[in-house]
Amino acid sequence: MKRIRFALLLSAFLIGAASAGAGEDKLALLAPPVALKPQALVEGDLLLLGDLFDNLDETKAKKPVAYAPKPGVRSTLDANWLYAMAQSQGVAWRPASFYDRIVVERAGQTVGREIIENALLSALAPYGIAADSAVELANRSVSLVIPVEARPTVAVRALAYDERSRRFTATLETPASSPNALMAKVSGRVVTQVGIPVLARTIAQNEPISADDLKLVQISADAVRADTLTEPSQIVGKAPRRMMKVGQMVSKQDIQRPIMVPKNSNVTMIVRTSAMTLTAQGRANEDGSDGDVIRVTNAQSKSVVEATVIGQGMVTVRPQGARLVN
Structure with a gap:
C-alpha cells in the first residue's frame, strides 16, 4: 500500500514538473527575440547591454559590457565583436550576416x-x-x-x-x-581690441546708410586698416559706391554722398528770379550729389550749363544762365 502511495506522489511530482517546464518553454516562445538596435546614443562612461539590444530582461539590460566612446565621438561595433560579446553574456543573439553592426555615439557638450x-x-x-x-x-x-x-x-x-x-x-x-x-x-x-562700426545688413549701391544699418563690434586692432572709418557719424548719411555685405567694415573709399542725379539721367532744370520761375528738361552729363555743381545739357537747345543739384532729378541754374535753359 505504501509503495502504491509513493508511486502516486512521484507521478504527481513529475507531471507537475513537466507542466512547469512546458509553461516556461511556452513563455520563452512567446517572448520577442533579442534584436540588435540600429544605433546607440549613450551619455555615461559605460556601454550597457541594453544600449545594444532590444527585448532583454531588466537585469541583463543594465549589465555593462564595455567603455563608451569619448564624449562627442562615434565608434562602430562589428558582427564578430557583437556575437562574441553576446555569447559571453548569455544573450540569445547571432548576426544575420557579416554586415551586422551598430554605431555607438557618446553624447557631449x-x-x-x-x-x-x-x-x-x-x-x-x-x-x-x-x-x-x-x-x-x-x-x-x-x-x-x-x-x-x-x-x-x-x-x-x-x-x-x-x-x-x-x-x-x-x-x-x-x-x-x-x-x-x-x-x-x-x-x-x-x-x-577696438570698437568698429560694421554693416548690420547688406546695403545696395547708392542706398543711404542710417544709424540702424550699423552695429559696433570688437575687432583686433591689427585687422583694422588705416582707412577704416571708426565712428558711425563718418558713415551715416553716406551711400556705398557699390553693394556692401553685412558685417563689412567701411573705408573712406567705400562710400560717398548719395547720388541724387545719376549720369545720363533726365533732370528738371529750374531758374528762379525775383519775378518768375522757369523750368526746362535736360540730361545730366555726370553724377551729382546734393549741393554738387554738375554739367547739364538742355534737351531742347543742346546748350550745356552748370547747375547745382537740389534734389532727386532736380537742379538749379543761375539766373544769368537762363538764356541757356530756354
Whole structure:
C-alpha cells in the first residue's frame, strides 16, 4: 500500500514538473527575440547591454559590457565583436550576416569659445595685459567636448607668456579639476581690441546708410586698416559706391554722398528770379550729389550749363544762365 502511495506522489511530482517546464518553454516562445538596435546614443562612461539590444530582461539590460566612446565621438561595433560579446553574456543573439553592426555615439557638450578665452584672459591677468585685450588662438577650430552632465569649466595649466611678442602657450583642463578631465594644448597671442562700426545688413549701391544699418563690434586692432572709418557719424548719411555685405567694415573709399542725379539721367532744370520761375528738361552729363555743381545739357537747345543739384532729378541754374535753359 505504501509503495502504491509513493508511486502516486512521484507521478504527481513529475507531471507537475513537466507542466512547469512546458509553461516556461511556452513563455520563452512567446517572448520577442533579442534584436540588435540600429544605433546607440549613450551619455555615461559605460556601454550597457541594453544600449545594444532590444527585448532583454531588466537585469541583463543594465549589465555593462564595455567603455563608451569619448564624449562627442562615434565608434562602430562589428558582427564578430557583437556575437562574441553576446555569447559571453548569455544573450540569445547571432548576426544575420557579416554586415551586422551598430554605431555607438557618446553624447557631449562643446565648451564655448567664450569660456575658453575668458579662462585664458584670467590666467594672463597677472602679466598686466590691458582690460580691452582679447586672445586669438592659433588653432581657431579647437573643440573641447565633455560629458553632458559635466560643468563646462576650464582651468589653465602650464601657462607660458612672452611679453615682448605677446604670444602664449598653455594646457587647458576641462572640466576643471575633474579626475577624468580632457587636456588640450593651445597657443595664441594677446591682441588689443577696438570698437568698429560694421554693416548690420547688406546695403545696395547708392542706398543711404542710417544709424540702424550699423552695429559696433570688437575687432583686433591689427585687422583694422588705416582707412577704416571708426565712428558711425563718418558713415551715416553716406551711400556705398557699390553693394556692401553685412558685417563689412567701411573705408573712406567705400562710400560717398548719395547720388541724387545719376549720369545720363533726365533732370528738371529750374531758374528762379525775383519775378518768375522757369523750368526746362535736360540730361545730366555726370553724377551729382546734393549741393554738387554738375554739367547739364538742355534737351531742347543742346546748350550745356552748370547747375547745382537740389534734389532727386532736380537742379538749379543761375539766373544769368537762363538764356541757356530756354
